[in-house]
Amino acid sequence: MLRILHDTNYDFIRWWKVMAAITIAFILLGLGSLAIKPPNYSIEFTGGTLMQLEFTQPPDVGDLRSTLDKAGINGAEIQQFGTNKEFTVRVQNAAAVASQSKGAENISVTIENVLKKKYGDAVTVKRTEAVSARVGDEFKRGAIIAIALSFLITLVYLSIRFEWRFAAAAVFATSHDVFTTIAFLKLMHLEISLTVVAGLLTVLGYSLNDTIIIFDRVRENLRKGRKETLYETLNRSINETLPRSVLTHATTFAATLALLLFAGEVIRPFAWVMAFGIVTGTFSSIYVAAPVLLWIERKWPRKTSVRQSSSTATPTSRTTRSPATATR
C-alpha cells in the first residue's frame, strides 16, 4: 500500500509565530495596496458596460481606442481577452455609469453602432453586460450579506455540533482566509466579480471543511482522555489527518488546475481564487485555527475537559502549559 506522510509526528504548532508573522505580512501587504488603490470591482458592483468583441483580423488597439474616443465614450478600458482577436471593452467611470441611469444599455448601443460603422462585419459582439449603478449597489449589498450570513450560520452550526470554542476558532480561521484571499485578489490584479465572490465563499466552505476534519479528530482524541495537553492533542490530530489532507488537496487541486487551464477566460479568476483557497485553507486550519483554539482554552478553560484530564493534570498546570509550551 502506497503511503504518504503516514505516522508522522511533526510539531506543527511550534511554528505558529513564524507563520503568523508571514500571514500578517501578506495580509498587510494586500490591505496596504488596497489603501493605495481601490480593488478592481467588476461592473456588476460598480455599474457600467462590458462588451466582449471578436474580430476576424487582429485589430489595431490604438485605432479601436480612438474610434471609441471619437464617439464620446471616455475612459473605456480595452483589454485583450484570450486570443489577439478578442477584446473586452469596459466602461465603468462615474460619468458613464451616471448616464446609464436613464437606461443601462445606451453606452453599449453607441459602442456597437460606431464599431459596426468602422469595422462592419469584421467585428462581432459576443457578450454585452450593462448594469446600472442601482443594481450594482444591490449586488454589492447582497455579496456582503451573503458572506456575513454564511459566517453566522456556520458559527451557529458548529456551536451546536462542537462547542463554542471550536466554533469561534474555526470562524476566526475562516475570516483569516477572507483577508488573505482579498489580499491575493488585489496582488494578482484579479477583478472582483459575482463569480469571484462565489469562489470566495467556496474557499470559505473548503477551508472550514479542513478545519472541521482536524477538529473532529481533536474532539475524538479528547474523548479518549489521553494523558496529554491540548497542544499535543492538536498536533497529534493534525498529524493523523495529514494523509487525508494531502490526498484531498491533491484531487481538489487537480480539478482546479483543469479549470484554470481549460475552462476559458470567464472562469479563470474563479479558478485562481480556488487555487489560492486550497493553500490558505490548509494553512489556516493548521496555523490559525489551532493556535486560536489554544488561546481561547487558556482564556476560558473548559470545565468538562478539566474533569476529563483531572486524573493527569490540574487545571492550573494545564492552562499554564498549553500556550506556554506553544511558544517554547
Added chain:
Amino acid sequence: MSLKWRIAIILGLIVGSVWALFPRTVVERVTRNGQVLYDTVSRVPLKLGLDLQGGMYLALEVDESKGAVADKSKAIDNALKVVRNRIDEFGVSEPVVQKTGNDRIIVELPGIDDPRRAEDVVQKSAFLEFQITDKTQALEKAFPRIDAALKDAKVNVAAATPSAAKDTTSAGLQSLFTADTSKKADSTKKDTTAVAATAGGPGAFEKLLQQGQMPGEYYVAQSDVGTVTQYLALPQVAAALPPGKVIRWSSDTTSLGNRIYRRLYVLDAKPIITGEYLTDARPNTSPTEGNIVEFTMNNEGARRFRSETGRHVKDFMAIVLDQRVMGQPPVIQSAIGARGQITMGGKDLQAAQDLALVLRAGSLPVPLKVADVRQIGASLGRDSIHAGITAGVIAVALVVIIMLGYYRFSGALAVAGLALYILYTLAVLAGFSAVLTLPGLAGFVLSIGIAVDANVLIFERIREELAHGKTVRTAIDEGFRHAMSAIVDSNVSTALTAAVLYQYGTGPVRGFAVTLLAGIAASMVTAIFVVRTFYMIWLNRSREAQTTLSI
C-alpha cells in the same frame, strides 16, 4: 439493511437518474420567417443558463425621468402583464418574465439573436393616440412670443459660467444619444454653436421651419432638428407655445430635392381617441402605402371613433405612437368606424410586425427603463460548454489517476462511486429543473475533486483500523463509522454556505449554488452508501473471509 436491498436501491437510483436524463421530445416555440411555430425537438432535459446557450437577460424598472410614479409595485404588476403578453408573442422558447423584489421585472430570452429588437419590443410604450392637426395657425401666431422667449434664454446662457455652458453641451450630447440614434453626432456640435450664434435674433425660430403640405405641418431640415428640439425644450419657449396644442415630430423623414427633412406637427392636445379600445392589430403590405398595420377597435371605441371623425371631416388626423407621428396624417374623408390602418413610412415588414405585436399586447402603463442587461452570443455559449466539458473530463482523468494510484482496488471502488456521483448530480439538476450556468459548470468540475474527500476520509480510517490489527471486515465497518461525523459536519457546513449563496446570488451564481448543493447530496450518498455496498459485495463474494484489502 440487507445487501440485496442496498443493491436494489442503488440500481433504482441509477434507473431513475438515467430516466431523468434521458433525451425526451419537447415542444419548442421557434420563429421562422417571422411566424411563431411549434416545433418538437429531442434533447437531454438539462436546462442551460443564458450564459451557456446564449440569449438575453433584461431587468426593467419604472422610468421616472418623466414624472414620478406613486405606487411602483402596482405599476410594475400591470406592466408585467403587458410585457408577458408581448414576450409570449415574440416567439422564443422558454422565456422567463417575472417580477423580482418590489419594483423590477426580469425578462430572460434564450437564444435571441437580435437583442436590439427584443429590447424595443419590451420597452416600447405603445401608447397610441389619434390627434387632429392644428388648423388655426396657432404656431405662426406664437412666433413673436417664441422669439422673445429665445432672447430671454440667450441672456441666461450668456450670463452662465463657462462650466455651465459646457454642461449644457454635454447634456445636449447625451440627450441626443439617448433620444434618437438616427441623428448624427456631428450635428450636435453645429447645434450648440447655432444656439450661441442665432438665438434671440428676430425670426430665429421661424427661419428653421418651412410650411408643409397641410395645416399644422412644418418641414425642418435634418441638420436643424437638434436645434429645434433644444429650443422647444427650453422652459421659456415651452411657456410661449400655443395653449391646447402639442408639438410632435414625425417618425420618418421626407426628402425634398436633395435635402432631407423631418416633419413637425402641431396637434390638438386632446386626442380624439387612444389605443385602449384596440382589439386587434395585424401587419400587412399595401401596394400604394408600403408596409402598414391594420387595427380593429371594440364596439365602444368604434362608436366614439365614428362620432369624432364625423365631426372632423376634411381635417387631417395624425396617428401618434409614443409621441411620434406615424406616416403622413391622412385627410378624414368621412366618419371612420372600427377599422383603420397605420402606415409604416418605408419601414420594413418586421417593424410592422413588431408594432402590431405591441399594439395587440396593449400599451405599457408606465415607461420602463433597462436597469441591467446581459446578452451572450450563442457561439460564446457553445464555446463555454465545450471548455467546461474539456475541463471536466481532464479533472475526472486526474482524479481517477490519483485515486487508483494511491488506493488501488479501493480507489477503483471510489472511481465507480465517482461515476455514479456524476450521474446522480446531473440527474438531480435535471429532476429539479435547475439551471446549469457557467459558474455552475465550474462548480461541478470543482466538486469532482472535492467529492472524493469523503472516500479519502473513509479509506484513511480503514487504513488506521487495519494498522491497529483489526480484520478486514471490522476495519471497513469501523472506518465507515468513524469517518461519518467528519463527513456529515463538513458537508452540512458547506451546504449551509451554498444555501446562503442561493438566497443572495443572482442568475449564474445561483446556478453555482444549486450545483454545489446537488453535488454535496450526491457525494454523501455515493461515498457513504454506494461505496460501502461495493465493499459488502466484495466481502460476500467468496465464502472464506477476505484477509487482505487493497487500499
